[in-house]
Amino acid sequence: MEKNKAYEILNKLKEMYPDAKCELNYSSAFELLVAVSLSAQTTDKRVNMVTAELFKRYKDASELAEANYSDVYEILKSLGLATTKSQNLIALSKKLVEVYKGKVPSTRDELCTLPGIGRKSANVVLLEYFKKPALAVDTHVKRCANRLGLSEEDDVLKIEKDLCSLFNEEDYYSLHHSLIFFGRYFCKSVNPVCDKCPFINICKIKRP
Numbered sequence: 001m002e003k004n005k006a007y008e009i010l011n012k013l014k015e016m017y018p019d020a021k022c023e024l025n026y027s028s029a030f031e032l033l034v035a036v037s038l039s040a041q042t043t044d045k046r047v048n049m050v051t052a053e054l055f056k057r058y059k060d061a062s063e064l065a066e067a068n069y070s071d072v073y074e075i076l077k078s079l080g081l082a083t084t085k086s087q088n089l090i091a092l093s094k095k096l097v098e099v100y101k102g103k104v105p106s107t108r109d110e111l112c113t114l115p116g117i118g119r120k121s122a123n124v125v126l127l128e129y130f131k132k133p134a135l136a137v138d139t140h141v142k143r144c145a146n147r148l149g150l151s152e153e154d155d156v157l158k159i160e161k162d163l164c165s166l167f168n169e170e171d172y173y174s175l176h177h178s179l180i181f182f183g184r185y186f187c188k189s190v191n192p193v194c195d196k197c198p199f200i201n202i203c204k205i206k207r208p
């Protein structure tokens, strides 16, 4: 796709979702990192319910590093993958304390050394908290990028590269959040609102 076509799509998405932003609640880099690490296979709303309790009990990495597994599991148990997430959260906090003096690192390579943090989660933290040019390709971004023709790739790393080459770095934030809102509330995986979609004429989904 040509850059100007890609920007027509972004401008329309921004019109649809002028206030698109991160829907995870956090008040520090550590809280964002934790919230992001818990967000696999669940909704941001549920993560926010769980972290409200978690952050009341554990204020920072040093407190969570000393936490008892079963106490953490008890708080996380309504989330998918609660066992793994509880283990990772304690291990992540320990590593932050032991290697990074309790502070969240601000590079992708360092973030990806933390238990439970992969490239996608690292990119969210880099873009959202550190305001660095990084594009996280989650399930919504992937699906919408494919349907809108922004990338024909299936592999998330290749999609990330396609998007990064189509858009300027200063637009990554609005692209990321408006694509997520579009995917979450409009172009859903099942039953997308195609009859009202401004992109119906360019959509890559084959229709009879």
Ligand code: SF4
Binding pocket: 147, 148, 186, 187, 188, 192, 193, 194, 195, 197, 198, 199, 200, 203, 204, 205
């Ligand atoms: S036409 Fe439907 S599937 Fe295609 S982008 Fe719009 S909402 Fe999504």
